[in-house]
Amino acid sequence: MPDLGINGLKLFSKSLPKTSYANENLPLSGKTIVVDAGHGGSDSGTLGLMTGIREDVLNLEIATLLESNLKKMGASVVMTRTKEITEALRNERKLSFEERGAIIEGSDADMMLSIHQNFNEDSSKIKGVQILLRDKEYLDIATQFQNTFNNALGTRLNIIKDQYAVLSFGNQPSFIIECGFLSNAEDETNLQTKEYQEKLVDILCDEIQKQLK
């Protein structure tokens, strides 16, 4: 290294990245992920069979945990809905698909995950995490997410492919994560505990990291 002198040293130290070196080594550095907490405002989504817990409340709790974990892993996270938005809309209206869509399309994201809770009208026995997708090209990723959750939870659920509106925005792989069935007593109880929410978010984050490598 040449002798830089005082001015040179100043210039040199200015150009040194301060914290970005550590950040670049985080598993999701440079990745942007949209987290969409489904429903909200006047739209509760489905309701728990036993306790009447609102789906939109659970969605936001899990989405917020996911946001925090993804940020710790180095990702930039864009939320379509936060506590503040939800409270402002509570008695007025729901967040429209257009509003969610504008946020997703403006994010230039690497992945979009829409957090929801399931309900099965026909059986109270069905439980577990289920992955929904729209585009065939992301079938492999969706299958991988589903297999990982099935293995972790001892379930045998299948992915569902359909024309889900929220998955139509942007060009990134997009999935709906149905975190559990509010028609199943065990899921309904577990989903209301921080421990189970964290368990699901940890599994999801591990898999996101693998898929976005």
Ligand SMILES: [Zn+2]
């Ligand atoms: Zn929903």
